[in-house]
Amino acid sequence: MRAPHPSLRRGVATAALGSVLLLLLALVPTGNARAAVAPRTAATTPVSANGQLKVCGTKLCNSRGNPVQLRGMSTHGTQWYPHCLTSGSLNALADDWKADVLRVSTYVQEDGYETDPQHFTELANSLIRQASDRGLYVIVDWHMLTPGDPHANLGRARQFFTDIATRNKDRNNILYEIANEPSGVSWSRIKSYAEQIIPTIRAVDHDAPVLVGTRAWSSFGVSEGGNETEVVNNPVKASNIMYTFHFYASSHRDEYLATLSRAADRLPVFVTEFGTQNYAGEGADDFAMSQRYLDLMAAKKISWVNWNFSDDHRSGAVFKTGTCDRSGPWTGTAPLKPAGVWIRERIRTPDAFPAA
Incomplete structure (x- = not known):
């Protein structure tokens, strides 16, 4: 995500209004938005069905060696x-949306991890535990954004991933995303960072896949005039890893789509972030271009x-502004913006939208 994210400011008046609205919502039926949703059983969750994931060739595979495709959502900055x-929103993600994976985004700067490492580590651990309790896979996202050189936060990254891996090493549902969107640096610089952080994780958690950010905001270099060949010709020296690709459909058109297609034929790729809008995650939705990406994936x-x-x-x-202040409702389509309605449908029932 390459747009600035203004910090949340909620005053006493907002909290009071939220309390009133919560009372009204409790008294007034709201149809689809408050429809009862049956929880998944322990035997039918994504993790129970697939177990420990691993990279096999160019695919992400389950514990039986069969390729899988995970679909899910990323948090905003925690x-x-x-x-x-x-609890309600995560229940909705697991049981109503039928998601497979939650990406937990811990920003490093922008009032994030660097301001209080213990707090943000504990917050990430709490979300990992809650998602795990619901049978979801979890991507632990080290959301470095500015500065774009991952080496700028190398020491912090070592500490964060050591702490997270130590707490969660016995789980079978964790993936580590070690650098969200490197920018303004060479692929060799990013590769050097990866080859220092991956051993830090592997020293504690031997089995979890590691997701490596690519150059130019995880575009395989396209956003800075490159392409996937720099990674194909000079891959990270580590096993059980994947490379990340990000796109925003309204801004990132055929050149990006073609790059993703070529890269996925040569490298294991995980799209850990995308939007149906422009590169800032705002503006009009381009659902037609988004569907082309989803068809390819x-x-x-x-x-x-x-x-x-x-x-x-x-x-x-995905949620209409104010939904979180009111603590929901979370289920159905009523609390969702158009992009939320669109993406929920494609997580819930992917087979209902066959490739064109």
Whole structure:
């Protein structure tokens, strides 16, 4: 995500209004938005069905060696929108949306991890536990954005991933995304960072897949005039890893789509962030271009995560503004913006939208 994210400011008046609205919502039936949703059973969750994931060739595979495609949502920055990540909203993601994976985005700067490492580590651990309790896979996202050189936060990254891996090493549902969107640096610089952080994780958690950010905001270099060949010709020296690709359909057109297609034929790729809007996650939705991406990812079993599971004012946040302040309702389509309705349908019933 390459747009600035203003910090959340909620005053006493907002809280009071939220309390009144909650009381009204409790008294007034709201149809689809409050429809009862049957929870998944322990035997039917994504993790129970697939177990420990691993990279096999160019695919993400389950414990039986069969390629899988995960579909799910990314949180917004947990420093701004923790109130969007409640028991009710996570239940909705697991049981109503039928998601496979939650990406937990811990920003490093922008009032994030660097301001209080212990708090943001504990917050990430709490979300990992809650998602795990619901049978979801979890991407632990080190959301470095500015500065774009991942080496700028190398020491912090070592500490964060050591702490997270130590707490969660016995889980079979964790993936580590070690650098959200590197920018303004060479692929060799990013590769050097990866080859220092991956051993840090592997020293504690031997089995979890690691997701490596690519150059130019995880575009395989396209946004800075490159392409996937720099990674194909000089891959990270580590096993059980995948490379990340991000796109925003309204801004990132055929050149990006073609790059993703070529890269996925040569490399294991995970789309850990995308939106149906412009590169800032705002503006009009381009559902037609988005569907072209989803068709390609379905055909090649490329797992994906949509940005983002919050009520930010931008069009890319799935919930209508104010939903999180009111603590829901979370289920159905009533609380969702158009992008939320669209993406929920494609997580719930992917087979209902066959490739054109």
